[in-house]
Amino acid sequence: MxxxxxxxxxxxxxxxxxxxxxxxxxxxxxxxxxxxxxxxxxxxxxxxxxxxxxxxxxxxxxxxxxxxxxVASREDHVAELMRDALDAAPDRGAALARFLGSIPEDERAALRDLLD
Incomplete structure (x- = not known):
């Protein structure tokens, strides 16, 4: 890590x-x-x-x-911060669920599109 x-x-x-x-x-x-x-x-x-x-x-x-x-782009830096935050969570699933519940619907839709 x-x-x-x-x-x-x-x-x-x-x-x-x-x-x-x-x-x-x-x-x-x-x-x-x-x-x-x-x-x-x-x-x-x-x-x-x-x-x-x-x-x-x-x-x-x-x-x-x-x-x-x-050394890296802003987006790479933010992605690393997000990964660090998830690594610190004892329950990654719960942390992800809270995160998804805290962002606007259009951003959740964008995530769904990225996952597909």
Missing amino acids: AFVPTLGELERAVMETLWSASAPVTARDVQDALAGRDLATTTVLTVLGRLERKGLVTRERAGRAHRYRA
Whole structure:
């Protein structure tokens, strides 16, 4: 069983920026994307480093800077979180039933279509 690291609020915001980017981005790009938060470049670099240690981000040298990208897609990450949650449940069937009971009918229909 692979464990998916939990993310803090700022880590989630940085990951959202990486997931939304069409190509690897610099720390400055991330800082600009999160301009409303008034973050220092060192703060962004610290968060990117933590995400890299958690295995969620890779970096590559681009001149004097590094470019960062998410290791997996947002959808892959969410699927892993869901799998972790199910693995933690002593009764997977009951957990799935509760989950299905908590989502709108159109999403249940989409799940039925995917299963068929």
